[in-house]
Amino acid sequence: MKWIINILLLALIAYLAYTLYLNIREPITFQKIKNERESAVVAKLKDIRKAQEVYRAVTGNFAKNF
Numbered sequence: 001m002k003w004i005i006n007i008l009l010l011a012l013i014a015y016l017a018y019t020l021y022l023n024i025r026e027p028i029t030f031q032k033i034k035n036e037r038e039s040a041v042v043a044k045l046k047d048i049r050k051a052q053e054v055y056r057a058v059t060g061n062f063a064k065n066f
């Protein structure tokens with residue numbers, strides 16, 4: 001009976017440790033994905049700004065939409 005309780009407690013400890021690991025890893029992964037998306041958006045906005053500047057140089061005003 002003592003061995004069964006020890007095995008169950010060991011399994012519970014392993015489960016709780018894994019859950020703790022996932023809870024710590026989740027915000028780190030989210031921040032990494034957020035930074036990648038943010039840099040992609042900034043790059044696209046810079047391209048749009050360049051296109052708007054070229055359009056303004058040709059027509060004299062900015063484009064209303066893209």
